[in-house]
Amino acid sequence: MTPVAKRAGEEIDFEAAARECRPFLLQIAVASTRNPSDAEDVVQEALLRGYRGMKGFRGDCPLRIWLSRIVVRVAINHHRSVARRLKRWVFFGDMEFPSDDGTIHEYDPPDPLREFDRERMLDVRKHVKRLPDEFRLPLMMLAVDGMTVPEIAAVLEIPEGTVKSRIFYARKRLNATLRTKKRR
Amino acid sequence: MNVDCHWIEENLERLAFEDDRLAQGHLAVCAHCREQIESLRAIDPMVKQVFEYDLAIARSPKRRRSPVLIGAFGTAIAAALLLIVAQVRQPASTPGTPAPPAMTSKIPAPEPATSPKIQNPGAVTGRAKPEATVPDRPSSVPREARQADRQAPEFLVTDLAGYSRTLNDYRGYVLIFGVWDSKDPQTAANLERVYKSVSANTKIRVLGISEDREVKPANTTFPSAVNQGSQLLGGKAGDIVVVDANGTIAFRGSLRDESSRLLRSVQSALTALGIQK
């Protein structure tokens, strides 16, 4: 039996399971948060909450799905609290927080795809970040290593049909935005 | 039925990701609809690149947040670090002094005061660190992890996004993989049927593996991957294999079988594993 598939009541080596899930959870965090430099903090916070709340784990889904749900919740709240904090501190004026559309970031990773038009990718990125959470999350989650529609549905706790239609709406909206821009 | 721009628009969601015979005629003559579908299909690869970019940021070492935050919290953090360093160094430099309270920044880092909420009989100690429970009773995890590592050379594929996958990535899930044969369209078609029949189940993962970087046949939607010279647990072109959540082979069959018979045998293998549709 694998520890991630264990039922409630059976012991779970949380640390080992968490260590194993971590790379996956980081991807979920990246897909969920608007600011990727928060993703590590989000995972950390989610694991802490998960550890404290293990009693609530019924074992009716894999542990990594259960933890992913916490990651999503933390990521969305994290963003909101950062936004709140920003408003409070805004009079300092010189802050370098990444904005909602991700136009400012602290770290510029080397482009792994040399062929790819970086400008265009950053433009797409800006528009992805502007999508409302309910559309952005399923669309980005589809990019997570090995994520499938049923799994996204399990993490977001919405029906598969809803996941599909939201992903399609997100694609369509992005497509429309990018095409309008191109024509201009 | 009249296949026109309107019909294409109505069926866009479906058409964007599968080729449709009805649509082909119209798409051949209508540049507008063709462009619409092509650009829609280009969205996911772009989103994937956005995701990869963000992931690289997330994995990069954190740099300064902002001048304000450094001003406000930097001093506090520096002070805390100094304290930690002082506490850790102390016993080494002055042997004989009582050991300081354990300072851990391990992940996950539960509050020392809370006791573990995880049932772990035989490992109830005053220490709350989850890993403190490990020495008392050998955990099943490292053994299984090692097992999965040993199995890795037997199964190594790359998915379309370029990620390497081993059986370890599917632990906790039932993996159904088929090695489709480009010379026998029946094999991909059958795998598609299997995929459709189980795709609602979140405990199951399906993978269509090709031996070369061959283009997946049209009208197939199963997740695909390319074999990286691994033995695929003995699976050859045209084979279908069901691997249970522990990485043990539960069923072997052939994608060349007649569809309904194949579906039945896969289903009974899943039932034997306690998995309902």
Ligand SMILES: [Zn+2]
């Ligand atoms: Zn048309």
